[in-house]
Amino acid sequence: MAVNENAELEELIRNATGGSGAAAPTASAPEAEEAGSGLDLPLLLSVTRRSLPWMLLLLLLGLAASWTYLRYTKPVYQSSSTIKIDEKRQDAELNLPGLVANPQQNVNKLAGEVELIKSDLIYSRLRDSLPLDVNYYAEGTVLETELYGNSPFRVEYTVREPIQFNKKFSVRLLEGKRFRLSYLMGQQEIDGEYQLEQPVTTPGFNLRLVPTKYFSGQLADATYYFTINDAAAINGYLSANLTVSVINPEASTIGISFSDNTPQKAQAIVNKIDSVYLNVKLDRSSQATQQTLAFLQGQLLDNRAKLQDAEKALEEFVRQSKTYDAKADVGTLTTQLSDLRKERETLQRKASLLTQVSRLVQQERITSRDDETVEQSIPGLALLEDPQLTQLMSVLNEQQRDMRKILESYQPNATAAVRIREDQLRRTRDGVQKLLQQNAELVRQEIAALDRRSAEFNSELLALPGKETELARLRRPVELYEKTYLMLMDKMVEFNIKKAGTTPDFQILSPASLPAAPIFPVKLMVYAIGLAVGAVLGLGLVAGRYLLHNTVTNIRELERNSTAPVLGVVPSYDKEKLAVSKLIVDKNPKSAISEAIRSIRTNLEFVANSKQKRLISITSTISGEGKTFVAVNLGGIIALSDQRVIIIDLDMRKPKVNLAFDAENTKGVSTILIDRHTVQECIQRTNIPTLDFISAGPTPPNPSELILHPQFDKMLEELKQQYDVIIIDTPPVGLVTDGVLIMRKVDVPIYIVRAGYSKKAFLKNISKLVKGGGFNKLTTILNDAQASGMYGYSYGYGYGYGYGYGYGTGYGYYEEAPAPKGLLARLRRRFS
Template sequence: MANNENAELEELIRNAGNGAPSPVIESGFEEESSGFDVTTLLMVARRSVPWIILLILLGVTSSWMFLRYTKPTYKSSSTLKIDEKQEAGALGLGQTLGGAEGLQTVNNLSGEVELIKSNLIYRQLKDSLNLDVNYYSQGTVLEAELYGTSPFHVEYDVQDSRFYNTRFGVLFTGPETFQLTHEKNEEPREYRVGTPVDLGGAKVVITKTRHFDEDVVNNNYHFVINDDAAINQYFDDNLSVEIVNPEASTISISFTDHNLRKAHDIVNRIDTVYLLAKLSKNTQGQQQIMQYLDQQLELTRDSLQRAEIALQSFAKRAKMYDVRGGVATITQQLEGQEKERQALQRRLELLTSVARLTSREQISRDENTGVEQSVPGLALLEDPVLTQQIAELNLAQQDLRRVLRSNTEATEAVQQRRAAVEYAKRNVRESLEQSLRVVREQLGALNQQRDKLNSELQVLPQRETERARLQRPFDLYEKSYLMLMDKRVEYSIAKAGTTPDFQILSPASMPSAPISPVRLIVYAIGLAGGIFMGLGLVATRYFMHNSVTNIRELERNSIAPVLGVIPTYDKEKLLVSRLVVDKNPKSAISESIRSIRTNLEFMASSKKKRLISITSTISGEGKTFVTVNLAGIIASSDQRVVILDLDMRKPKVNLAFGAENVKGISTILIERHTWQECIQHTSIPTLDFISAGPTPPNPSELILNPKFDEMLSELHQHYDVIMIDTPPVGLVTDGILIMRKADVPIYIVRADYSKKAFLKNINKLVRTNGFTRLATILNDARSSGLYGYGYGYGYGYGYGYGQGYYEDTQPRRSWWQRLRKQFS
């Protein structure tokens, strides 16, 4: 790998020898630097692992807290099959409604759904389940409803409506005493069990139940008295009635509540109450039909009795009953005409009855009969057009009654149905008037024929004529009476077999687990939320990551070659940079700097005398530390090295060696001292340094002074390597002036400190100023940042501002120290 790096370095120098970097290098760099950095992402993810674990724990804890402080909700449901029957079918009139049967079946299910959710069912539920008072036990966190298990029972008489839907606190201080609190009472008072308590607008009596035991004493309970509106709202919010399968006429009834037993009992009770309501509805319709049949039988019976009495009187008075043979033919004709006339008369009566029924103006919501149910002999009209119109009128009336059950007279739906009924009535009236006119004309014609025959019978005995006249109404009333009797017997038989027109396919189920919250789903959401936030944290830290952390990032974002990496090494904390390679010659930091010294040999191998400048973008990136320790490593190879501190605005080299800064570069350039007078020696015999000297007002002008070049020339005669600690090029221009004179300019980048934007300054120096030999060093790199250089010892150095140095025998950190390091 070292050979490949050296080859790439030499190729870069050759391409840049013409004064500008290679376009191939520039395009390759730009293309690579704009890509996705997997190494940085993995580094960010590794450092975020403790936070990810913390966020996942936070998500799971949030799920646990949600489950801990949320009441579970249970659901109980049942399935019913509706089999609605038509009352006209029991009267033998079902064939006339065949065309409307399908429409009624479709509308029937929606009507049954509204019936179940009506106040009629709600009132019976309140009366049968005692839902007007709710009892609760106060737990540590949540309250629990004591449905059916309350240790006490409350009887109340509320005069002031403000006592409804409010909380009454109960605390049993003994087996027979309790304290009752309410928001209207300033202080709780003690009462005896079974004694009426007058609260000034409400009276309550609290008695014990079979669930009362010694554990009830000193426990907090409360109850709420609900008014009708609150109970109805409770049903509306929790009751659900849905059509499951319209073709099979099945509906589902479900109820949700925090108490599973309460939900189960309510669904069971709804099924029972609905059964009673349907039976009551069917019985009411049957009673109305039976009442109509009884009225018609009574009227026909009276007419038949009068006809019988008339025949008996005639027989006694005439003392004869046989018809003469001479008038047999005429009598037969008269009888045939009379039959036809009677049929027309019956039809006229039936039309008249229908006209009377259709003339009714209003229809109430409780009516269950129409024209067809009220007129059993409607089929005798023998008028298909009129029959169809009556059927349409009946359907319109049924639709109006269905809408009236759930709407008022002022609603648009009721007004539209009434308009449809009136329209159907007008059609029926027009047909009835036309039929009545035709029947009357036919009766007139028959009367004319009868008069003609009677004139022929004038010669016949008047008594025979009178007998025949009396016989005809008797036969008519007798036939009508027998027909009505048959219908009454048939309907009585049908009434005796009346059953509910629905079946319970699936009774109410006892909930085994709450429908919400589902523990598995809640924990899954918490876990997924923690993971998502952890991934979001990694993504955010990755996109906000703007500092150089490893050698890979330095290579991707800079076109200058990398001389090496100096690892982090923490031991003693130092306030300033110092020479440490002489004290730890076998440490990882010494080995890394020796590698940098070897790489320097390739960059200036043809020169025995070398000038090396070391700079950085800003202060604090470690250029002084690298300068003194690299100089120490070079000096240890039997080369004479001198360090020049040209950072005259902020000198640090003298601090690294613990020397004074009374004289130095600034005094040499103004010719106050010679360089020999300013030379200071170190612990390494071949390593000397010249401090910056007093800070001058014009450091840049001093560097441009020809005296500076003379000083360098004289130093080259006595030293093999001149190391210059230059000012940061990101702050002042002094460093660029010095880098132009250097054989190998070195740029220091500090891991986790230098911004990626600083690397653009390196590229600018190479492109604009033609620093083709410019090289970089990654300083203060952790083991994860030593990618590609093999310094994975886990040891390093620190410098300046609280950084320290450790020997290779650094003790292993505890898990808590490592975890805290991750969060820092």
């Protein structure tokens, strides 16, 4: 039942005072502050103490959940290695003037190396060097385990149709090196029994299972399965588990790590990536040197043939003329002619070089190595003596180098960048071709001029002795070709030495090691999370029980949440033995209940002197809190002390006092107030000579109006002449106004609170009656208190009041609700 709000309580008080407004004024704001507000630390500690077993259980459940998660989760292992890119050595080889270290350029180069490691070039070599095309698994109860390198059989296959790539083939080993193979073809399962090393034909493959050194006869009835992966699946697997990142740009270090459920497989893949990357870098480093050596080899062969021809001509002339003598006046002319011919040879080499450069420009690229210059790629380019051409060739070289990097790390979204660089290459190549054509034309003009001058000199030499002239003519090409040949030989030796000393431009600082512990799940973290969840749930349980603890359970809570003094405590009693309130103090005067009520009787002496007539009212908030039980037994204890006591049952809507004494209720207060019976006619005797009672009588339609009738005061005055103590069992004040009206007329108003049954919100009524209603002598009694003061209460004597209508008059009356049955119903009732 809900407790009346402030306005309803004030209305009750105004009714009690006849609507005159004589009630005490409303309490000020500080006085209106709720008693007992704030954190109840003792209650919290008590709830925590009683929740400790549940908290411990939740912690154990959290640990059990963590163990279960670890048991049924595949561990992930990670193997890592660290490599260092030797950027300083590359810069030294470039040897470009005015070169300044650029950190951003270094970062870009490292990013390019990262993309190279994660490219299909590395993946394809991994597929060729590691057995990643077939995965072997041993099936367990819950999880399967990959067998990397220790499978009892090996699958050899040839592809017929790639329709069964990435599908599961189940293998069950049988006795005698036999096995059963099953797989799905569409929705149909196909299986068959075969012998190891026997060819098996499937719609997609020709298979053959070959036993390995791990095979034994004890593996019979073991179940395995394998999958044959295509290149796309392997690339996806590598991309998903491979991590390549720049560790320190300043130190040019890159970290390579791979994650897998099998630690041996993760380590093998990382080590193989390091070795494959090493081979790729070596190939890239030697490719430019190979091209340069091929160019020098061609020039050397051509120059050797020309030198041999010149030597043969000179040898033939000497053999025929058998002389080396020449006239002195031929010396100067011969020298001039020799100079002209040397100059012409230079121009011819220049023309040949222009032709070769033009041919190279028309090709895809000039150089293959990032660390070569244009002069290193094309020996003799400086002979052209054209700074503009050299500059354009350098620009073309850089553009082609940039183009190669983009193509090596090509991404689908880089198409626009590729087109832009292709346009730049085309414009630069056109400019270089134009300059080459201009230089070639100039060289041809200079050669023509030299030819004209040589013709003039030759004409002069014809007049000289023919032998000397012919000898000098034959010696000049021999000397020229010999010098060129030696120069080319020096270059060949230099590049061969360079080729022999080619090393990769990176170092493996720390190779991959076998991971000992998984990176996921981390056992310590999982157990810590399990403990944390258990602790949070335990604290939530404590907080929930504390917040849902809305009933009064002990005298400390009663004192804390109420401003009225506590008159005493009545211990718990057995509801099974007392279906209704009974007088029990006379049957067992030494029981705990009797002693507790005697203590209440003693405390009454401090409220009202026993030498005077005392009028006591006993009420509660709702029905079921034990006011009738306390009234009957308190009256019995007082009567046993030789005082004359009468109990009046004014709960005319639901009378119970007659039930406590197993008496009838045919007449009583209601018939007295309507003058149907006299007071003496309605007094009933009990087993205790000094204890009498008056029952409520038949339920009237207007109980409140009867109590306000002057006949009620006359009845009390008449009873005061005959009895020392008058105890009035009033209706609950939380439901009707009768209780408040009666409390105005008595000397000692007593408010009953039942432990484990009365809501804490009910105590607000007590504070409001004391502060707002002027009931300064109002006291409280805690009924049905357990020894522990917290849990395990009895719930006898009914629950609450209901409302209905009777007698056809329209006046309300209340009736007791049935007691809830079952644990859930009681819990719902308790926390409602």
